[in-house]
Structure formats: C-alpha cells, structure tokens
Amino acid sequence: MRMRGRIGLLGAIGAAVTAPLAVWAWPDKAPVTVATDLRERDPRATPAARRVYAMLAGLENDARHGRPSRTVIGQHVELQNERYNPQYGDYHGIKQPGYYYRKAKDITGRLPGFVELDLGPGYGQPGWAVGESRSYSRSWPSCRRMWGYVDDAVDLALGVWAGLPRSDDGSYHPSGSHWDCASGTEVSLPHNGGGPAGIVGFSFHQPYPGSPVKGFAQTQQRNSPAAHDPGWFARVITPGTSEHQDLLHDLDFLADHLGYLADHGVPVLLRPYHEMNTKPGHGFWWSGQDPDHFRQLWRVTYDHLVGRRGLHNLIFVWAPNSWDxxxxxxPRPYYPGDRYVDVVGVDDYSGSPTEPFGAGAWTEIWYRGLEQYGKPRIVAESFHVPLNAARPDTLDRTPWVLWTVWGQALSYDNASSPQKKNTGADVQRTYWSPKVISGGNWAHSVTNRH
Known part of the structure; x- marks a missing residue:
C-alpha cells in the first residue's frame, strides 16, 4: 500500500506499534483514548496482527486529534458468486476468483488496500466442504462441487498479504492458476504485482447451526429454526446441547481455514455475526435476538477461536446495521464488550450520497454514533465509494479508518436503483485521493514481517 505525500502504509504499520496514545474529545465530551496495542485484548496477539491493529488505531487517533488522517479503501469479494453465478456483476458469465479485487485496478490502476472475503455461506450444497485436499482441511469433504471458492478465498487472502502469484499456495502454479478438481476447469487468481499488496479480512455468512444445506438462504432468520422455535437460539449458546455442538462444528470449519492463515503469518480482520441489530424476524438467524443471548454467542465464538483453537492472528470487528x-x-445492547472487540463499524444501507440519512454529512450519524466505543471506526459495508460527485467531502467530515465497498456494487449499474451506482469517475476520485490509502507493492522487507 502507499500513502501519497506521506510514508507508505508499511512505514505506518511499523511506526504505529510504538506510537504514543493520542487523546482527543469533542468540545462537549470528556477525552477519549484509543489504545494502540492489541495485547490489551489478546496478550498473545501475533506481531503482524499487532502492527495492523496499531496502524488502524493510529489512523483513528490522528482523526480524533485533528491531525491529517487517511482511509484505507477496501473491497468485499463474493467469490462464490464470482465463480458460480453467471448473472452476477457487471457482465453475464462466470468470472475468475478475485474479479472485483482486480476490477478496482482495471478502473483506476490501483488495488484496494483491504480485501474482505467470506468462508460462508456455501452455494446450496450439503454439508461443509472444500475444493482441494489440504493439511488444514482434512476434516471436511474435499473435491466437492461449488466448494472450490473456499480454497480460493484462503489463497487470495494469503496472496494479498504476501504477493500473487504464489506457487506454494495450495495447488496453484507459478502462473497463479490451478485445475479445480470438481469442475475440471482452470481457475486463476489475479496478479497483484508479485509482492505484498494489502491487508485482509473475513466475514462468515454462517448458515444456521445444524443446517443440512449450506447456502445464503440458510443464513436467513426466516428459514432457520429461530423463526418458529423461540427456545432454539438459547440452546445454540448453551453447552451440552446438540445445537451448541452444531455451532462448534461450524466454528471449527472457520477455525481450520483461518488457522492456515495464522500458520503463514497472515493477520485477519474477522467480522462475525454482523447486522445483529435488525428488528426481530428479519435479517440473519443471529439478528434481532435477545441482546444478552447475542453477546453470549459472540463470547462463545471468541473463546472457541482464540482460547480453544489458539488463533492469535485475529482482529475482531463488530459491525451493526445502520440504526435508522x-x-x-x-446497537449498544448488542456490544459484546471491549474485551472481545477491537474495531467497530457499520453496514450502511440506510442512506445514499444523494439522500443521506440523518443530519450532517453522509454517514456522519454513524461516525458520531460509533465514537462512544473508543475503537477504530470503519464502514464495513457500503454500496458506494466514499468520494463521489454528490459527496466529494465525505472523508473531510468523517475520516473513517477503513471503508469497504460491497462486491459487485463497485461497478454494477443497477438501472432499477441508480442511487446504488458508482461511476468510473467516482471510483477514480476515491482511489486517487490523497485522503485514501490504496493497495500495491510493499517493500521487500514486508514479506519477512511475520
């Protein structure tokens, strides 16, 4: 990554670990301090995870202290749709994995500074599975139809952090391609210059625990046992129940793949159970639940991944839906607590650049609302890039640490919803702004940082 007119992000990551805390407050509030050492939450946090978190916290402290700050521009990549849904995106046809990671560079000449991937929800197939047999995934059926995208997600994450193409990632050849064992087709990851290019994250659109089929439909509250069994969610979070064992089984699928990245020194921003504050009966199976039960779900997940599975490469992101x-x-009742959260964010679909929700600048109501948590603040999902013709000053009023555009929304022209469209000029304006950190080759020393 690079920062125009200032040191690159590599330098920012290195400097941020030892940077002093910055104190800032709105005029009518007590000072707020954002800690920069991830070991306050996880004493065993890996050096790479500490550096990434310290960089994010440093950007947050710059903004709070009134110093010039920057926003890392991110892109969510829906690999399952890119690989298996010909109707997805800005042209009809099957796309190679990482299409929307590469699309930003096609438009602007620059890569995203952050890429978020997904190990769920699956693509309507029975049981958890993977595409190739690997040491970390022997517990899961391999070479299964519609599951190769999971391997691609892990490989792309490693490649974004350490460089693509990489011949030692899975079964990929030096060209960055491999043969998908289930379909017999060639699959290619995008080239990003051969060097470290950005930071990575994962969401987990987890189908409800115990679901026989893994797909987006099974993530929805209306299709889960929660829709007709008021006691089901409580059993999911209660040790000793079969529903709880189903939950741990799902978390082991997540942990096995994240563990591979941990073994290769890759820090991951993990964003589980997002949009938990939607009203009852809507959203995901974990949404609209009793807040106490949701907080327990989060802590069970945290304890399983960090305590039982020993994953210390994780930076935990809590991201409610925009509270319109x-x-x-x-969302406050759903906050798991500082001990379990590193970054706070919002999935903002309530407003648009032309019709912002609430008073102030576009997204300002969410930016101010998240200030109370004393954590780095991000836009975890948005259809829009932050800088566009309607709102070119968004980052002046709301200098988010990170801003992630959702999948196909980067370039998809939705004629029925023109307010969701990013023009090429919008994307160019964002990626070339001095306020934005995009991706690219880092110094060679970065490959030895883990």
Missing amino acids: GSYGRE
Whole structure:
C-alpha cells in the first residue's frame, strides 16, 4: 500500500506499534483514548496482527486529534458468486476468483488496500466442504462441487498479504492458476504485482447451526429454526446441547481455514455475526435476538477461536446495521464488550450520497454514533465509494479508518436503483485521493514481517 505525500502504509504499520496514545474529545465530551496495542485484548496477539491493529488505531487517533488522517479503501469479494453465478456483476458469465479485487485496478490502476472475503455461506450444497485436499482441511469433504471458492478465498487472502502469484499456495502454479478438481476447469487468481499488496479480512455468512444445506438462504432468520422455535437460539449458546455442538462444528470449519492463515503469518480482520441489530424476524438467524443471548454467542465464538483453537492472528470487528429506527435498532445492547472487540463499524444501507440519512454529512450519524466505543471506526459495508460527485467531502467530515465497498456494487449499474451506482469517475476520485490509502507493492522487507 502507499500513502501519497506521506510514508507508505508499511512505514505506518511499523511506526504505529510504538506510537504514543493520542487523546482527543469533542468540545462537549470528556477525552477519549484509543489504545494502540492489541495485547490489551489478546496478550498473545501475533506481531503482524499487532502492527495492523496499531496502524488502524493510529489512523483513528490522528482523526480524533485533528491531525491529517487517511482511509484505507477496501473491497468485499463474493467469490462464490464470482465463480458460480453467471448473472452476477457487471457482465453475464462466470468470472475468475478475485474479479472485483482486480476490477478496482482495471478502473483506476490501483488495488484496494483491504480485501474482505467470506468462508460462508456455501452455494446450496450439503454439508461443509472444500475444493482441494489440504493439511488444514482434512476434516471436511474435499473435491466437492461449488466448494472450490473456499480454497480460493484462503489463497487470495494469503496472496494479498504476501504477493500473487504464489506457487506454494495450495495447488496453484507459478502462473497463479490451478485445475479445480470438481469442475475440471482452470481457475486463476489475479496478479497483484508479485509482492505484498494489502491487508485482509473475513466475514462468515454462517448458515444456521445444524443446517443440512449450506447456502445464503440458510443464513436467513426466516428459514432457520429461530423463526418458529423461540427456545432454539438459547440452546445454540448453551453447552451440552446438540445445537451448541452444531455451532462448534461450524466454528471449527472457520477455525481450520483461518488457522492456515495464522500458520503463514497472515493477520485477519474477522467480522462475525454482523447486522445483529435488525428488528426481530428479519435479517440473519443471529439478528434481532435477545441482546444478552447475542453477546453470549459472540463470547462463545471468541473463546472457541482464540482460547480453544489458539488463533492469535485475529482482529475482531463488530459491525451493526445502520440504526435508522426501522430496519436497524440501536446497537449498544448488542456490544459484546471491549474485551472481545477491537474495531467497530457499520453496514450502511440506510442512506445514499444523494439522500443521506440523518443530519450532517453522509454517514456522519454513524461516525458520531460509533465514537462512544473508543475503537477504530470503519464502514464495513457500503454500496458506494466514499468520494463521489454528490459527496466529494465525505472523508473531510468523517475520516473513517477503513471503508469497504460491497462486491459487485463497485461497478454494477443497477438501472432499477441508480442511487446504488458508482461511476468510473467516482471510483477514480476515491482511489486517487490523497485522503485514501490504496493497495500495491510493499517493500521487500514486508514479506519477512511475520
């Protein structure tokens, strides 16, 4: 990554570990301090995870202290749709994995500074599975139809952090391609210059625990046992129940793949159970639940991944839906606590650049609302790039640490919803702004940082 007019992000990551805490407050509030050492949450946090978190916290402290700050521009990549859904995106046809990671560079000449991938939800197939047999995935059926994208997600994450193409990632050849064992087709990861290019994250659109089929439909509350069994969610979080064992089984699938990245020194921003504050009966199976039960779900997940499975490469991201009072409710009751969260964010679909929700600048209501948590603040999902013709000053008023555009929304022209469209000029304006950190080759020494 690079920062125009200032040191690159590599330098920022290195400097941030030892940077002093910055104190800042709005005029009518007590000072707020954002800690920069991840070991306050996880004493065993890996050096790479510490550096990434310290960089994010440093950007947050710059903004709070009134110093010039920057926003890492991110892109969510829906690999399952890119690989298996010909109707997905800005042209009809099957796409190679990482299409929307590469698309930003096609438009601007620059890569995203952050890429978020997904190990769920699956693609309507029975049981958890993977595409290739690997040491970390022997517990899961391999060479299964519609599951190769999971391997691609892990490989792309490693490649974004350490460089693509990489011949030692899975079964990929030096060209960056391999043969998918289930379909017999050639699959290619995008080239990003051969060197470290950015930071990575994972979401987990987890189908409800115990679901026989893994797909997006099974993530929805209306299709889960929660829709007709008011006691089901409580059993999921209660040790000793079969529902709880189903939950741990799902978390082991997540942990096995994240563990491979941990073994290769890759820090991961993990964003589980997002949009938990949607009103009851809507959203995901974990949404709209009793807040106490949700907080327990988060802590069970944390304890399993960090305590039982020993994953210390994780930076935990808590991201409610925009709390507009209708679809999204006030999220504070769902906050798991500082001991379990490193970064706070918002999935913002309640407003648009032309019709922002609430008073102030576009996204300002969420930016101010998240200030109370004393954590780095991000836009975890948005259809829009932050800088566009309608709102070219967004990052002046709301200098988010990170801003992630959702999948195909980067370039998809939705004629029925023109407010969701990013023009090429919008994307160019964002990626070339001095306020934005994009991706690219880092110094060679970065490959030895883990």
